[in-house]
Amino acid sequence: MTAARTGQQGSAGAVTKVVIPVAGLGTRFLPATKATPKEMLPVVDKPAIQYVVEEAVAAGLSDVLLVTGRNKDAIENHFDRAWELEKALEAKGDQERLRRVMKSQVLGDIHYVRQGDPRGLGHAVLCGALHVGDEPFAVMLGDDLIDPRDPLLPHMLDVQKRYGGSVIALIEVPPELAHLYGCASVEPAEDDVMRVTDLVEKPEPGTAPSNLAVIGRYVLNPAVFDVLRQTEPGRGGEIQLTDALKTLAGMPAEQGGGVHAVVFHGRRYDTGDRLDYLRTIVSLASERSDLGGDFRAFLREFVAQLPPEVEDD
Numbered sequence: 001m002t003a004a005r006t007g008q009q010g011s012a013g014a015v016t017k018v019v020i021p022v023a024g025l026g027t028r029f030l031p032a033t034k035a036t037p038k039e040m041l042p043v044v045d046k047p048a049i050q051y052v053v054e055e056a057v058a059a060g061l062s063d064v065l066l067v068t069g070r071n072k073d074a075i076e077n078h079f080d081r082a083w084e085l086e087k088a089l090e091a092k093g094d095q096e097r098l099r100r101v102m103k104s105q106v107l108g109d110i111h112y113v114r115q116g117d118p119r120g121l122g123h124a125v126l127c128g129a130l131h132v133g134d135e136p137f138a139v140m141l142g143d144d145l146i147d148p149r150d151p152l153l154p155h156m157l158d159v160q161k162r163y164g165g166s167v168i169a170l171i172e173v174p175p176e177l178a179h180l181y182g183c184a185s186v187e188p189a190e191d192d193v194m195r196v197t198d199l200v201e202k203p204e205p206g207t208a209p210s211n212l213a214v215i216g217r218y219v220l221n222p223a224v225f226d227v228l229r230q231t232e233p234g235r236g237g238e239i240q241l242t243d244a245l246k247t248l249a250g251m252p253a254e255q256g257g258g259v260h261a262v263v264f265h266g267r268r269y270d271t272g273d274r275l276d277y278l279r280t281i282v283s284l285a286s287e288r289s290d291l292g293g294d295f296r297a298f299l300r301e302f303v304a305q306l307p308p309e310v311e312d313d
Contacts, residue, residue: 015157015161016062017065017135017137017138018056018139019067020065020140021067023069023114023118024069035071037072037074037075038142043277043280044284048271049075050104052141056138058151059153059157061153065113067124079104079105086102113128119238120236120239120241122238122243123239126228132222134222135222136219137219138156138219139241140153142216143272144215145268145269145270145280146267147266149266149267150264152169156218157219159260160260164256165221165256165257166260168217169215169218171215172211173211175208178208179206180213183200183214184210184213184261185197185198186212186261189260192263194260194261196260198246201242201243224244224245227248227251286299
């Protein structure tokens with residue numbers, strides 16, 4: 001059992017800041033992302049990035065830093081006022097759409113910084129160092145949408161408050177797919193909390209230390225910034241956050257070290273590739289009170305009319 005830690009670097013006070021990297025090129029969705037940021041692709045009728053920001057704010061992380069890049073102006077525009085649109089909707093008396101349009105601009109205190117060079121997730125997190133300062137903070141990736149009925153971040157924040165250091169979220173994946181993720185070696189700490197002993201970014205097939213894969217939710221000690229500054233480019237020639245976390249896992253608590261993990265068993269929607277993106281849209285649309293009934297009826301009719309050879313594929 002790991003004792004709760006106190007007096008660590010950056011351990012005082014509630015976590016209120018979150019860094020959300022959104023500078024990626026979205027090459028898996030080309031040509032749709034040639035001029036449109038992948039984070040702005042709609043999931044039913046709301047861009048993916050808004051789901052992530054809403055999750056952060058619901059967990060008490062009202063200070064949001066988006067790490068952007070070139071051609072990402074649409075993200076900033078989305079969280080800004082749209083005076084002409086608002087006036088047009090107000091003139092039409094369309095209060096429901098006006099409310100939904102205005103929601104994105106009052107979610108939280110949103111800031112922006114640019115990642116000038118595409119040097120990986122670790123480098124994107126490092127771009128937030130000046131904004132974050134010397135306090136724990138969260139990192140959220142837009143590829144992972146967590147169902148609000150299964151809150152993950154509040155639990156991670158509680159674990160970080162109890163243990164200090166950093167906290168990551170893990171899911172169980174089929175062993176044959178472990179090479180697609182960062183994977184962790186863990187040992188029990190207390191209750192449902194695990195202590196991370198090793199991390200490997202996208203291990204070679206058959207060499208993963210476990211089938212526990214890292215997903216895009218982190219609560220990090222600010223010691224990670226110094227570690228990232230010294231982390232050499234790893235897999236893909238990029239500065240990997242996984243490599244920095246591996247270093248933190250072996251550092252003493254008084255230096256901000258130690259990494260714990262929670263294994264998430266709730267509903268998660270992966271928008272990281274085209275097929276999972278489509279699955280996400282179908283899943284969320286099917287459960288909508290305003291769309292679900294008609295959409296589910298359409299799906300049943302559509303599948304029933306498919307030729308057998310199409311169904312088998």
